Amino acid sequence: MSLTDPTRPTDVCLNTDLYELTMAQGFWESGLVDSQACFNAFFRENPFDGGYAVACGMGQIADLVENFVFTDEDVEYLAGLEAPGGGPMFKSSFLEYLRNHRLDLTIDAVPEGELVFPREPMVRVMGPVIDCQLIETALLNLVNFQTLVATKCARVVRAAEGHPVSDFGLRRAQGPDGGLAVARASYIAGAASTSNVLAGKIYGIPVFGTHAHSWVMAFPSELDAFRAFAKSSPKNCVLLLDTYDVRQGIKNAITVAKEMEQAGERLAAIRIDSGDLARLSKQTRAAFDEAGLPYVKISVSNDLDEYTIQSLFAQGAPIDSFGVGTKLATCDPQPSLGGVYKLSAIRGGAAEPWTPVIKLSEQAYKRTIPGVQRVLRYYDDAGCPTADMICLEGQPVADPSRMTDILDPFASYELSGTPVELLERVVEHGRRAKEPDGIEAARDRCKGALMRLDPAVARFLNPQAYPVGLEGGLAQLRHDLAHEERAGSSRPTVG
Ligand SMILES: Nc1ncnc2c1ncn2[C@@H]1O[C@H](COP(=O)(O)OP(=O)(O)OP(=O)(O)O)[C@@H](O)[C@H]1O
Ligand SMILES: O=P(O)(O)OC[C@H]1O[C@H](OP(=O)(O)OP(=O)(O)O)[C@H](O)[C@@H]1O
Ligand SMILES: O=C(O)c1cccnc1
Numbered sequence: 001m002s003l004t005d006p007t008r009p010t011d012v013c014l015n016t017d018l019y020e021l022t023m024a025q026g027f028w029e030s031g032l033v034d035s036q037a038c039f040n041a042f043f044r045e046n047p048f049d050g051g052y053a054v055a056c057g058m059g060q061i062a063d064l065v066e067n068f069v070f071t072d073e074d075v076e077y078l079a080g081l082e083a084p085g086g087g088p089m090f091k092s093s094f095l096e097y098l099r100n101h102r103l104d105l106t107i108d109a110v111p112e113g114e115l116v117f118p119r120e121p122m123v124r125v126m127g128p129v130i131d132c133q134l135i136e137t138a139l140l141n142l143v144n145f146q147t148l149v150a151t152k153c154a155r156v157v158r159a160a161e162g163h164p165v166s167d168f169g170l171r172r173a174q175g176p177d178g179g180l181a182v183a184r185a186s187y188i189a190g191a192a193s194t195s196n197v198l199a200g201k202i203y204g205i206p207v208f209g210t211h212a213h214s215w216v217m218a219f220p221s222e223l224d225a226f227r228a229f230a231k232s233s234p235k236n237c238v239l240l241l242d243t244y245d246v247r248q249g250i251k252n253a254i255t256v257a258k259e260m261e262q263a264g265e266r267l268a269a270i271r272i273d274s275g276d277l278a279r280l281s282k283q284t285r286a287a288f289d290e291a292g293l294p295y296v297k298i299s300v301s302n303d304l305d306e307y308t309i310q311s312l313f314a315q316g317a318p319i320d321s322f323g324v325g326t327k328l329a330t331c332d333p334q335p336s337l338g339g340v341y342k343l344s345a346i347r348g349g350a351a352e353p354w355t356p357v358i359k360l361s362e363q364a365y366k367r368t369i370p371g372v373q374r375v376l377r378y379y380d381d382a383g384c385p386t387a388d389m390i391c392l393e394g395q396p397v398a399d400p401s402r403m404t405d406i407l408d409p410f411a412s413y414e415l416s417g418t419p420v421e422l423l424e425r426v427v428e429h430g431r432r433a434k435e436p437d438g439i440e441a442a443r444d445r446c447k448g449a450l451m452r453l454d455p456a457v458a459r460f461l462n463p464q465a466y467p468v469g470l471e472g473g474l475a476q477l478r479h480d481l482a483h484e485e486r487a488g489s490s491r492p493t494v495g
Pocket of ligand 3: 325
């Protein structure tokens with residue numbers, strides 16, 4: 001299998017759910033080629049019972065849209081699909097429409113690495129309804145998983161209190177491209193490095209590695225194994241102490257560290273991968289300090305997550321760095337973000353005004369927010385975000401100092417500070433609006449945003465909800481539309 005950068009995929013337009021294509025055909029056949037839609041991608045609950053999520057994957061949207069071309073091969077494949085009831089699934093005239101079709105979408109998104117909160121649009125997609133539908137699955141695939149991983153990693157990095165965290169997750173990740181996405185999102189969220197060499201090559205993320213238990217087991221003795229590794233990798237030597245017995249491992253590593261000093265080299269670190277990591281790291285630190293080797297760092301791994309790391313520091317463990325694999329790559333204990341893509345406005349053609357639409361639900365929290373939306377994030381004088389207000393694009397804000405709660409229309413919040421537009425244009429009529437600013441910029445943005453986040457929202461246990469509300473006019477519109485829907489008024493269609 002040859003793996004290429006998934007941000008520059010070749011078969012991207014078939015990386016979708018079949019229904020997107022059958023709906024596209026239906027819209028096309030119904031004469032709705034010119035009809036336009038506005039969709040928002042958002043999630044309803046913060047992952048991991050936390051107070052925030054880290055927006056991620058948005059830096060790859062422009063690549064996705066620009067690469068979304070149905071090639072002759074793609075069309076040939078679709079032409080060969082048979083409907084279960086007999087006959088071709090797609091009409092040849094529709095397939096001719098798709099061949100070399102380009103998406104005429106305009107997309108705004110929360111900048112990668114920025115914080116994002118429930119129900120506000122993290123990506124807003126506008127354009128022909130067919131194109132909006134065609135991009136749905138690939139877009140959600142891109143932002144849902146990376147936002148989830150980035151959020152998980154930000155939590156792990158927070159628990160590590162400035163000590164480097166390396167992504168060790170590839171072997172446990174959900175497939176090869178899942179492993180790449182984990183490395184990318186983790187780096188944006190603050191991981192120092194990854195063990196994934198392909199991620200290093202593609203994204204320029206620093207790569208890091210130690211050695212496995214098999215290395216020690218392959219030599220006649222642990223001491224032989226440590227000596228051989230020190231000889232072979234003298235400039236990046238990290239010795240794994242727990243293949244047999246950590247006490248003996250410490251002694252052997254000290255012997256090799258002394259031998260390295262005589263050869264003008266330095267043992268960089270040791271790694272412990274089992275047992276009581278607090279107790280063993282304390283014993284290791286004491287032994288190395290006593291041996292005059294205070295510079296040798298202690299790295300640990302073994303099913304770590306934000307909670308075990310927090311606990312290790314609470315126990316006074318003198319740990320310098322962490323390798324975090326399974327629980328990061330699989331986003332334990334929440335394997336999906338649950339981000340959705342919902343229609344919020346329609347119009348018959350690009351020159352017509354938008355008609356807001358709403359989806360009602362038995363469950364009030366699932367009722368959608370209508371209209372073409374934008375988000376104002378309010379910052380206090382220290383540059384810390386205090387609240388987000390969802391407004392209607394192109395409409396004046398009735399009262400910039402007050403917003404209505406999303407779930408409870410009778411509750412409102414006072415707003416103060418300076419409002420700043422949260423969404424930024426990433427794609428304009430199918431072309432990148434600007435070069436994505438890259439993962440280093442996203443990483444810096446994430447670091448700054450997390451630093452400025454209210455600690456009451458950032459904490460793991462029972463975080464305070466960050467206020468997200470509706471501008472007065474939007475709240476009224478939502479109320480009126482819900483009322484009309486319940487009264488059974490006729491709804492406009494995209495045509
Ligand atoms: N001091 C500690 N406090 C809290 N959790 C810890 C501590 N030390 C290790 N852990 C965590 O406890 C979990 C289980 O560790 P445990 O020592 O039981 O398993 P193990 O060492 O992998 O077992 P085995 O010896 O069979 O390999 C791991 O997730 C590990 O990160
Ligand atoms: O514990 P995680 O957070 O998932 O981190 C990755 C794990 O992968 C390796 O174990 P594995 O048993 O696969 O190989 P090894 O023999 O090299 O330890 C490594 O030693 C870590 O324990
Ligand atoms: O380099 C390591 O120590 C490593 C890499 C991946 C998984 N476990 C350990």
